[in-house]
Structure formats: structure tokens, C-alpha cells
Amino acid sequence: MKTVKINKRIIMANIILLAILNLFCLNVIAQDKSASSIQLSYYKKADKTRTIVAKVKGKNEDKKFVPVANVKVNFYFQNKKDEQLIKGIATDMSGNAELVLPKIVPLDDENYFTIIAKIENDSKYEDADEQVHYTDASFNIKIDPKDTSRLATVEVTSIDNKGKEVPVKGVEVTFYVQRLFGIMPASEDPKVTTDKSGEAEFNLPKDIAGDTLGNLTIVARIEDNAQFGNIETKVSAPWAIALIPEKNPFPRALWEPKAPPILVITISTLFGGVWFTYFFMFWKLSRIKKDGMKSKVKA
């Protein structure tokens, strides 16, 4: 009986040990993958191309979410109850995976489309998914080039569930001016909101510099709208101050084709002097060699 009791205790101890080991192993396996998150943004550019950008972040050693590269994101359409794979795209160094949407996308009864982005079976990161739900809008900007008040008008319309184009009221539009490396708010208060006719007006300030002909590009944007996402439209207008380039804008710049003469003279004199001395020395060395040959002959 005693032996049986001891055996039972040994078996129980083994089972507990195995269970602990198992839990430990599972824990280790679970810890192998880091948590991840996806953030989706929808953009409709001025050239009417539509893109979905998935920003993927993973938890690093400091328990902070940072953008991660080379993580495959699968994009799906929600087509009624089915999910239809569009494409799998790996994130770039900024953690972004950008998908250009096809011209025709499956819409639901209210003309909305749904895009789902998923991280699935990644070796480093846990599965994650995110979806966006937007409808398309028509967003146009109109100007009269001869208008001295420099008034730009934007119009926002969308297609309702009966297939009819209707103006959209209460959409916030921000006006910008295109610069060389990005966009600049067109004024201190560049935001306007559409009225019941779906229109909003903005007066461009007088003192904005443009190109050499006085043209500038006005950029109007609907940003982070719950219904439409991000939409952009552009128009060129002759309302800027013409920028007359200076003849020599960077007289002492590194990228000037010619170095300042004083610099050339200084460097040439200094190093020329040293190299002249070197050549003198080489000549003297050749004389030493000749002297040696002469003394050989004499000997």
C-alpha cells in the first residue's frame, strides 16, 4: 500500500511538473510574437486616384508601439458578407503599406465601401486587423482667374442611395498653397464649411508669392472626414506675387558653379607652394643619384 501511495505521489508530482513546464513553454511561445496595431487612412487625390494607407506599429522592447518595416498587410473588400482579397503589401521603412484602389469597388446598399486590412500569420507580430468604411464624394474647386477678390469656391457632392447626386452640407474644407517641398496653409484661418448647396468660399490673401509668372496652385482638402476620409483637389490661379529670381541668389554657396576667386587663389598658393617644394626636392634627389653615378665612374 505504501509503495502504491508513493508511486501516486510521484505520478502527481510529475504531472504538476509537466503542467508547469507546459505552461512555461506556452508562455515562451506566446512571448515570441509582439503585439501589433494597424491604422488605416483613405485618400482621394486630386488626380482621382484612391489609396488606402495602412500604418503598422509593433511593440518594441521598451513596450512602445513604433512603426515596423517588412510586415505583410492583406487588404480585403467587404463584399456583402464575404471578404474578397485585393492584395498583400509589405510595409516600408516608415511602417506604411499603401494600396491603390481599383476604379470599381463593391458598394453596399448605401453606396459605402468597406476595406479591411489584416496582419495574418506574421512571424514576428501577432495578428491584427482594422477596417474603414467610406463613401465616395465629388470634390471640385472653381475659380475665376480675372476675379480681383481672389475667390475660390469648392463644391462637395455625393451619390445618395437612389443614385442621385446631392450636395453635402457641413463638410470642413481646408485651403492650402502648394510650395516646393509641401503645402502651406493659405491664411491664418484656412478652414471653411460647406453650406446647404454643398459649396464653400475662400478668399485668398493678396501677399502670397508664386512662380515667375505670378501663378500658384491652390490646394483644397477635406481631412479626416468620417464620411469621405481625405479628399484633395487643386487648381492653378494667377493670383500670386510674381517671384523675380535674383541674378545670383547664392553668391558664396557650395553649389555655385564657380568658387570665389580669393578662395581659389589662397588654396592654390598654399598647396602650390608646398608641391613646388616637393618637386624641387625630387629634382635634388635625382641630383643625388647622378652624383652617385659620377663617383662610381671615378672609382
Added chain:
Amino acid sequence: MENEQDIINQEIAQIQEDCLRPTRKWSKGTKLWIGCLLMVAGWGLYAYIHQLNAGLGVTAMRNYVSWGLYISTFVFFIGISHSGTLVSAILRITKQEWRRPITRSAELLTFVSLLFGGIMPIIDLGRPDRVLNLVFFGRIQSPLMWDVISICTYFVGSTVFLYLPMIPDMALCRDRLVGPKSRFDKFRKWLYTFMAINWKGTKEQWHKLELIMTIMTIIIIPVAVSVHTVVSYIFAMTLRPGWNSTVFGPYFVAGALYSGSAGVILGMAAFRKFYGLQKYITKRHFDLMGRIVLALTLIYAYLNLNEYWIPAYKMATGEGHLLKDLFYGDYSKVFWTLQFGTVLLPIIIMSIPRGRRPLPLVITCIIIVIGAWVKRYIIVVPTLLHPFMPIQEVPNDWATYFPNWVEFSVTFGCLAGIFLVITIFAKLFPMMAVWEVADGVVIEHDKKAAEEIRLKREANRELSNGGTLIPPENAALKPEVKLI
């Protein structure tokens, strides 16, 4: 007098023998050492080929830190290169007779560290073939171009400066190497003959050699100063925090002299130990070199104080972020270790006469040299990690930098290359300028003879004035006796 001449001749013969002996035998230890260096250099070459194939992405350098260990090492090697030429040239100009046994090793250190220092920026290029663009499309207004010009000029000058005092020695090696048997001996004979440029030691040849050596001694000093000044310009000509400094030129030159002189002492100690030159490189040499390094460390410490104290008092925005990081941020441990461990501590050690004995001085110099290397890293990297525009929207590891295995392998491969060239050079050529040391012996004897004559003359004068005759040998022991 004849007896005196015999003694001199015997001493000179002994010097020649002592200097040439190490070039005759390649011991097992030397071969093993060369084998180890070849392995490290070979591994470095492998890492570099890997970098060439896969691109700079295999290093830890990214957009923000684009100058990492390679450029820090470049600045360090260029600094070390100041050792030889400046120490040698300055001591020659000031006619310091004790310089004679140490000039060759100092000049060699310059040549080799410049050779590898010049390679480092090319290694730092993802496309090294594009270095030729500097030749074809170089812009004289760029400090990088000044750097290339001045380093090339200094390299040519240092090579010549190393070569000139070798000419009479090459003739000696040529004449001593009779009946070469092996292929290697034949090669050596050819090499010595080629390098000796028909040296016969005629009056005309000596006159010309002394003339060009004097010219070179004078010209190499401003060239050497210009090199490290220009190296500092590639940093100081930018507006970046930590680099935008008017004191950077002298600061770099002082730093180079401080680390370079320490390098010379290490070279002296190594050749003294492994080539049995204790008779020539004496404790006095260490004491005097220790004094030089002490003076240079004090100058360096003064400039160091200026470099950090003035911006720290102002704490301008960009500079402030960097200084906080150095004083009590990520780099504070390294920064303060450098200040106290490699500047203040060496000053204390070398101020004490015992600290200038060979062993403590060598340990101090090792600390200085390593410290100088890390200091270059501290100059280059933290500034790059503190750009004016914030680091954002990039992977986390782009905002930090620590060299990876590729960079360490290539860098240590280059270091092994330096030791390899020095070792091979020292096995082919005498590591002391034989004729210069021999000249030193003659000068020493002449001085002694002149001193004896002077003492005899003074003693005779005293005798004729009714004083007591002091035998010259006793008089030499009593220099404090005032003679009328």
C-alpha cells in the same frame, strides 16, 4: 687621439650591428604575429567585401548617423599621424640630440596611420568607385575637397620625410647584404639598391641631402598642422550643434598632437622591448617624451574646457540638447570617463617623475590613445543624433547608433593592417636612423673632448693665477666650483 677614434668606430660598428640585426632574422614569434595580423586583416577584408556587395545597409549607419565608426577612426588615425612628423620635425628643428633613436619609429607611425586613415573615408562610401568624382567634378569650395588635397599633400610629404633619412641607411643595408642566397634576399638587395639611389656618401651627396632634409623639416610642420585643421573644418564648417565651433581647428590639432605623441611613446616602447634597443632608447627618452605629452595634454585640456564650457554656459537650444546628453544623458558615462580618465588622470600621473618611467608611461599612453579614439566617436556620433529637425516617422533603431560587426571587423582589420605594415617595415629596414645615431655618438664624443679641453684650459689659467690645480677628472665631478 687614435685611441679615441677607435672607440668611436667601435661604437658606430656596434650601432650598425644592433640596428641591422633585427632585419636578418624572422623569428617564429614574428611569423606567428604576422599570421595573426593577416587573419584579422583578412576577416576585415571579408567584412568589407560583404559591405561592398550588400551596400552600407549592412552597417549600423542609417540616414541620421551616416558618419559612424569609420569616420571617427579616420579622424583618430589622422590624429595619430601627427605624432611622427611633428615630433620628429620639431625635435630636429630645435636640435634636440636625444631625438636621434626615436625619429624613425615616429615617422613610420605617421606614414602608416596616414595610409590607413586615408582609406577610412573611402570605406565609408557605399560606392567607393565614386571617389574619382572628386577628381573629375571636385569643387574647390568644399571643405571635403580641401581635406582630400591636404591629406594627399601630407601623405606625400610624410613619405618623403620618412624616406630621406633612410637613404644612407639603405646604402648601408645594400653594402652589408653580400651574396644574397634566397629569392627574398635578392628582393631585399634590389630594394635596398633602388632605395639607396646610388648613395656613396660623398660630400656633394651629404650636402644635398642635408639641404632637402632641412627644407622638408620646415615645410612638413605647417602641412601637418593644416591637415588636422582641415579635418576639423569638415565638421566646423557646418552649423550643427557640437561642431559649429571656432576653436575646432586648434582643438583638433592639440588633440592630434596629444594622442600622436602618446602613440610615439608606445612605438618607442615596443621597438625597445622587441628589438633590444634599451641601450639607445633609454629611460631618459621616456622621461623627456613624457614631459612633451604632459605639456600637450595640458594644452588639450585647456582647449577641451573651452570647447565645452562656453556652449555649456550659454546652453543655446540645439547645443543644449547635445550637451545635456553628454553631461548627464546617454553619453555621460563615456564623456566623464574620457575627461577624468584620459585627460586629468594622465596629467596627474605624468606630473610625477615616477609616472614618466617606461612602464607607467606606457600604461598612461595606452589610456590616452584609446581615450583619443573614443573621443573622436563622441565628437562625431552624438552630434549626428541631435539634428535640428526632430527624428520622427522612422524606425526606432534609426534614432540610436552603435557600430555592428561589419564596422568593427573592417576597423580592426585596418588596425591590423597598420601593425602589419609596421612589422614588415621593421623587419626590412633598421628601426633607428643608423647614421643619425652614429652622428650623435660623434657629437657626444666631441662634446666630451671639448669639455675636457675647456676644463684643462681653465685649470691652467687657475694655476697661472696661483690657484690649486684641479685634475680634469675631478673637476668634471665638481661643476659647482666657480673658476675665475
